[in-house]
Amino acid sequence: MASERVYQEDAYLSTMEATLVRHEGESGLVFDRTNFFATGGGQPGDIGFVESEDGDRLKIVGTVYSEDKEDVVMMAEAGTTLPEPGATVVLHVDWKRRYRLMRMHTACHLLTVACPFPITGAAVGEEESRIDFDIADAVPDKASVTDALLELVAANHPVFSRWITEEELDANPGLVKSANVRPPRGSGRIRLVCIGENGSVDTQPCGGTHVQETSEVGEIHIGKIENKGKTNRRFRIRFGPVPA
Secondary structure, three states: OOOEEHHHOOOOOOEEEEEEEEEEOOOEEEEOEEOOOOOEOOEOOOOEEEEOOOOOEEEEEEEEEOOOOOOEEEEEOOOOOOOOOOOEEEEEEOHHHHHHHHHHHHHHHHHHHHOOOOEEEEEOOOOEEEEEEEOOOOOOOHHHHHHHHHHHHHOOOEEEEEEEEHHHHHHOHHHOOEOOOOOOOOOOEEEEEEEOHHHOOEEEEOOOOOOOEHHHHOOEEEEEEEEOOOOEEEEEEEEOOOOO
16 A cells, blocks of 8 residues: 555645554664655655654654555664554655755746746755746746745745546646646646636645645746756746845
């Protein structure tokens, strides 16, 4: 049975109990359920620690998927003693880091609204994120895009997820904004992240963690727009006000 990915339904659950199912390699831990996000879709995996019944803490330095993509593997610090399968422990996500990534990931979705162009690449970071767009014509300037982003943030639109079938996605190909990456298939269903009432502002496939309202993103701005090819333009999003 695959690990239950609790973060897909509740990104704010920073602490929870879980039972260890097995070890993966020398330092990987696979639990029956987890609140640790596994690296994917441009968002880095969670870090934090595992707390045993006697209070011992095991540092988690990264989270990835197993080779078959079925399980979430939490990577313990090398050289540490792992708990035995069957042990019930408490999983603690590094919440400060996770929440910044949630805010940033939502900001990235807002950028795809402000810049409705095909996406050719993306990466979510704690301090800065980037999205690459295929823009054949005039490129919007930093100030106008920042204004559009801040307007979306201030409107405090709801952010939520819902699931559709793979057949429903096939019938609505416009939901996929990436020019070269398609949502993973095979499970029979696709997770959508929606912004606005009934997803009126934005709806697109995404497995990442997000805030519940756009106002949580906070002050954000476009720090730089780079030319990365004939029509490829890289937009860098940063927290904070526009530098003076």
